[in-house]
Amino acid sequence: MVMSEYDATDGVAQVGDFARLDLARLARTGMAETVYCAGKTPEQAVAIFAAFARAGQAALGTRCSAAVGAAVEAAVPGARYEAVGRTLQLPGAKRPVHGQVAVCTGGTADLPVAEEAAQTAAFFGAEVVRFYDVGVAGLQRLLGQLEAIRRADVVIAVAGMEGALATVLAGLVEVPVIAVPTSVGYGAAFGGLAPLLAMLNGCAEGVSVVNIDNGFGAAAQACRMLRLRNKE
Amino acid sequence: MVMSEYDATDGVAQVGDFARLDLARLARTGMAETVYCAGKTPEQAVAIFAAFARAGQAALGTRCSAAVGAAVEAAVPGARYEAVGRTLQLPGAKRPVHGQVAVCTGGTADLPVAEEAAQTAAFFGAEVVRFYDVGVAGLQRLLGQLEAIRRADVVIAVAGMEGALATVLAGLVEVPVIAVPTSVGYGAAFGGLAPLLAMLNGCAEGVSVVNIDNGFGAAAQACRMLRLRNKE
Amino acid sequence: MVMSEYDATDGVAQVGDFARLDLARLARTGMAETVYCAGKTPEQAVAIFAAFARAGQAALGTRCSAAVGAAVEAAVPGARYEAVGRTLQLPGAKRPVHGQVAVCTGGTADLPVAEEAAQTAAFFGAEVVRFYDVGVAGLQRLLGQLEAIRRADVVIAVAGMEGALATVLAGLVEVPVIAVPTSVGYGAAFGGLAPLLAMLNGCAEGVSVVNIDNGFGAAAQACRMLRLRNKE
């Protein structure tokens, strides 16, 4: 395979012939490039995490299979795999955030997505409090937790099926709500389309939405918000 | 236009060359055939309602324009047009129902659909109580009305946008909830698709759904339910 | 995993760190919380059913795999698994319903969904009569059963493909028809979209619809209707 010649100024590191790591991203956006592990072989993942380790940067992998997780844990000292949220975490240089993120879910089945969000936010330094299985079909479960939820600086609402949790929460708290539709459900849920549309349509005043099952994206956006508190 | 020859036994009345009224429906299903007025000319509507009047049967028209309403009011004694819900009502023989129907809406813009439901249910004899603008974005509006809503025998939940009202209500009352998605909204509401999918996915335990904007269908189903109370 | 602190008043029982059982639901809505077993591990399911057993409440699991069913049968005395409808049934306190539910299907392939509906309705105390393989492509099969179907208080119409069974039935009986589209079919059935749309569009006068393959939801709604007969 012939790759064009170029020099790696501007913080871009070439890994094998398949990836170009944006090592300057940390300085530029406040957050290191995250590694989307789905579809990568264990060898590719090891090479990428090893490059981050060499650069002394913290790195986070998402959608990581157990096999890839084990390979990187074995090859890259310090790397740690979390099975439920499927994240792979490498400690190192990062610009930490401060503040509390509440991660709420409609049901038990939303847990993997919620854990991806929670582990991501914690990795970047946020304090994370979990409120799981507080869906709107049984409102008192939610209302009973409300006081605690209101303490958070950002709320992440993870829900499949009808996805109403985000709207209801946004009407009850003052802080930004980030909605994560999940592919939990069947039939007319159409792989997460139903809660996605519901969340987009109920999003007046205080809700914005990320992709279906994108717990990482919600946490990353939450961290950008938390950083505002320190911005001059 | 050549129509095939046939005799009108079995309770079917031929009206002009364009409609065949199922006059036996009242006896068979407990409810006269309803007239879907959209796309009918004033002349066609007058002919149909006159036929019901001749048969002494009550008749209900839905999706009725002001022009068609005025024409029938002028030509058929007793017929009455209601503008907001766009119904046309002809008193006469019907099998009345007994019980209370609560019609709830998420917002003000859902009113035409809600009124179609309310007027239909009232036409067939139900006691109707309206709870409008009690959407879940401001939960206390809904919770403040809850005691009154719980008195109803059937709840009709009319909502556009994210359509969460039906699920939340079903978790708070014991009686059947009939969900009516509306085409209120814009963008990713896709003409009512968003609340339709939301209502179908949140419908475990006590919610069933009718077509987008189909206030009539919800009320007709509510009346069938009320009739169960008298069934032996 | 850090969960926020709270006390379990209001009838909510925390199970492990993954679920919050709404034990007050029985008193509030007349029906215990149902356990959606898809995506739950055998360990999670056992913990949840054991909690219901400790509370002395009846519990129903749906979408239950054989493995989960066997685990719960082994661990929780009294629990019973039904393979075709994939339900898991735990006897105990419940508020029973009275009346007859007719479960009709268009074809043989709709059987799992129909059995989910039938087993659910029977679990809550309804008398269930099955009319399977009476689709409209051979009308005389349906018409031959009509007298028996008319005896029911509620009719559940389960059909895939063109989904016409619900509309035809609603024109022939007086009681409410609950339509369940199924994902049976291929090509332009699009996983149940075709019968779902057909049932929503044919639903004037006496049909309301639940999610694709949601036999449980149809039965739960039927039970709410049957309870109307005892409501004051």
Place this chain on the structure above:
Amino acid sequence: MVMSEYDATDGVAQVGDFARLDLARLARTGMAETVYCAGKTPEQAVAIFAAFARAGQAALGTRCSAAVGAAVEAAVPGARYEAVGRTLQLPGAKRPVHGQVAVCTGGTADLPVAEEAAQTAAFFGAEVVRFYDVGVAGLQRLLGQLEAIRRADVVIAVAGMEGALATVLAGLVEVPVIAVPTSVGYGAAFGGLAPLLAMLNGCAEGVSVVNIDNGFGAAAQACRMLRLRNKE
């Protein structure tokens, strides 16, 4: 506008700079080219029908507005416009068909599409019998006409909403059923998508489908079938 040079052998006639009439189609396929009038100016339509008149060929226009119809009637002797089915008919040479076509509709609102089919079939020589407003929500209307419908050689089933008419008819007659979904309906009818999907999914044994609102296409296909009776 520069058009490439070519000679008009092979039966193609150039009309102005916007159309190329396939005058050999009559000999090749048994049916003259039909003129789809939507989007054509009156001047373009007049030029096209005049060209057919000069060639002595019969011609049929569909989707013809009243304005275009009047213009052609005024300019081309013998041309006749039918308002309900929006067809424009020019007598002349054609290869006639023999046999009877039954045109059935689910409701009154399907009439324009049904008339397009009926006028097209009659134009080409078929005997047409109309069975309008025989939808499956009131089965006895259909069953009362069944004996007459069975006399036809081909059945065209025109229906919107749930579109079940085609499947039910195909189970009751021996001859081919051509299904025409219509855009009649609202909400989840999605402009005819619902009956289209329903008809495609119920089409085992004896149903094939044409485009939404395509009454012409159904009649043209019916005529091809009738011609089989004379084929050697």
Place this chain on the structure above:
Amino acid sequence: MVMSEYDATDGVAQVGDFARLDLARLARTGMAETVYCAGKTPEQAVAIFAAFARAGQAALGTRCSAAVGAAVEAAVPGARYEAVGRTLQLPGAKRPVHGQVAVCTGGTADLPVAEEAAQTAAFFGAEVVRFYDVGVAGLQRLLGQLEAIRRADVVIAVAGMEGALATVLAGLVEVPVIAVPTSVGYGAAFGGLAPLLAMLNGCAEGVSVVNIDNGFGAAAQACRMLRLRNKE
């Protein structure tokens, strides 16, 4: 499982507790009920075919797996399984058709669907001629076969991807063309949606369409057409 009591007049035979065979269909529509084998267990299939054998009726199974095919061949004398088209054929009483059916495909991958059509048509007595891999991307392959295709009484056009074969054929022959979209393709083919829409939109004059991959449906419709030649 409790089934309602009924007697099997009207030609309906109960098989086990899962199917009701419409044995009168042969007399009523000219074609025995076909058995859709997908989703049926070998035991169910054997029971059904044995019932047809007892009644002396020919029977055709479609979408039949190799396992089901082997089971029926072993248990029901005379039954024969065809692997490519996945049909299961039981000789016996049937009303044969006369005439020739041309089965054309756009590509090699459409073969299973085409064979389902060809085997079905042959089973009911039609003479079948195959024209495979004559797609429009290489027109001369099609034009070279045109004379032979024109001899057929009905043309079945089987194609995936862009599905243009049906329109092109309909412009070249006089007889009815039945279009079968296939799920062959990838990406924006969306499981056969692309050729389905293409065939519906190109279907003026002589094309009607069946469901995606429904070779059986096309052949059954072709047989109804062939029967017209004998109709009085």
Place this chain on the structure above:
Amino acid sequence: MVMSEYDATDGVAQVGDFARLDLARLARTGMAETVYCAGKTPEQAVAIFAAFARAGQAALGTRCSAAVGAAVEAAVPGARYEAVGRTLQLPGAKRPVHGQVAVCTGGTADLPVAEEAAQTAAFFGAEVVRFYDVGVAGLQRLLGQLEAIRRADVVIAVAGMEGALATVLAGLVEVPVIAVPTSVGYGAAFGGLAPLLAMLNGCAEGVSVVNIDNGFGAAAQACRMLRLRNKE
């Protein structure tokens, strides 16, 4: 019209029989209830804004037609209508925010949506800087403005068509990006579906999305973020 009896505690004000204002929302969520004016009559809008004026609360109307705007300006002292962004602004008590919001658009046609966002943010006290027509088809337009954009605390990216602006911006700034897809475009833009999907899929690290054309929603979310800077 019969409305159920209730007292207006909890900050809910009944307006006529069509709306229930949530006057306690300001205290609860930091932002007064916004009035969605589409579908409201001038009389309804006047009544609602007059109620806010009586309560001394600031109020913001969106999707306001010129006619409704003029009626409210005439009837409610202090109300002001902005035509491009279609907002209606009533000064009064509100909890102001502090910080800078950058509103960027891909093209000129996105202006009405962008102005809705800009006017909303300004109404609640944010400093707003506009960067219009900086779409990615001409990158240097965007790069030339980058330094200025980076000064903002929140970036709102408004774009139709391919919607790439949000992703590109998020890679260049540190602060949260809120993406607003617009219905600008034609053909395969499908009313804003294309940029909506693009923005959801490119939303890793720092992008969250609101409904199509929902400039208001983006600004409201931006204000919640700005408020985080003062949160303890």
Place this chain on the structure above:
Amino acid sequence: MVMSEYDATDGVAQVGDFARLDLARLARTGMAETVYCAGKTPEQAVAIFAAFARAGQAALGTRCSAAVGAAVEAAVPGARYEAVGRTLQLPGAKRPVHGQVAVCTGGTADLPVAEEAAQTAAFFGAEVVRFYDVGVAGLQRLLGQLEAIRRADVVIAVAGMEGALATVLAGLVEVPVIAVPTSVGYGAAFGGLAPLLAMLNGCAEGVSVVNIDNGFGAAAQACRMLRLRNKE
């Protein structure tokens, strides 16, 4: 309206407060920025074209209404409006292309889109030859023109409905085919979705596709191809 301060280096010209013209595009990509006129007021269009005139650059407007066209013709000397293709042409500096473009259409109704393509290509200097109404339903119309079409360097295939023209052409010529689906059609054409999908699926070997009705885009791409002939 406050716009951020910036200086217009890099060839960007600010027009009013609504547009930023990329005057350096001509040098950078070989083609001046085109003006998408839909949604622009006459005043905005006049200002933009006047700016191009001042810069001495040629400019092309597309999707231009008659009103906007007249306003610009009146205000900007040399500007010329073409009604059918809705283009607005301003002569001036441009980098001309050399070679022949064949613009083919399936039917007469595709003419506005085809003319947009033809006028665009001619504006940039290509020789354009039109082959209109050569759709595949009458193959001999196309085959009769084939020799002339083969002389072109690039073929643009404009077609609605089933969109097969592009695939058929690509199998008959050696040069690149650019496919333009049009929104011509009805029913299951779904606004151009059907031909779009068809063209994407038939695009192996020599077809690439632009947006629905995007005649301009096809011609612009054709011009880039023609420029390859002069590239070193």
Place this chain on the structure above:
Amino acid sequence: MVMSEYDATDGVAQVGDFARLDLARLARTGMAETVYCAGKTPEQAVAIFAAFARAGQAALGTRCSAAVGAAVEAAVPGARYEAVGRTLQLPGAKRPVHGQVAVCTGGTADLPVAEEAAQTAAFFGAEVVRFYDVGVAGLQRLLGQLEAIRRADVVIAVAGMEGALATVLAGLVEVPVIAVPTSVGYGAAFGGLAPLLAMLNGCAEGVSVVNIDNGFGAAAQACRMLRLRNKE
């Protein structure tokens, strides 16, 4: 299986009873027929490649599984399989192209599609340069390569998710850009629909699009463009 009789003039070779090779395609369109290997058995693939080998023509297989690849390599001398791009290459007579093709990808996961494109272009004689992982989320990766990319005669942009790479590239280079959406992504990517729509909508001036994951189609179109340089 009965195939119709015909003689193989016109360059069509019959292979077994399942394929008809268009050996005249090379002379007619400049490129041999490509073999779409998905769904073909090893035996069928061997037979087809052996036929090309006998004819002395070069042949290219795409979407080829490892098993099919190994079978053909073993049976047909000279055939070579490339695993990443899943191509199967048989040297032989072909009409080579001249020029350089740049293959760019948004991310690492797009590699299989990109390699299909690169291997195809190289097979037909183009010089191929790869620019992988240069997505727009980190613009400097792309800008750092821009000078090299600009040397190419044609650019192929392969991207999933938001698909913005094509638009951004087209604004930076002068040559044609061919966009290949990929099915990389999840959730609202809907199998490649999101980048497909984005690429179609951003395609003004210099972008045309092929099917999702169709690397081959992009390269084939690129080769047609390169051939223009030699056309007279």
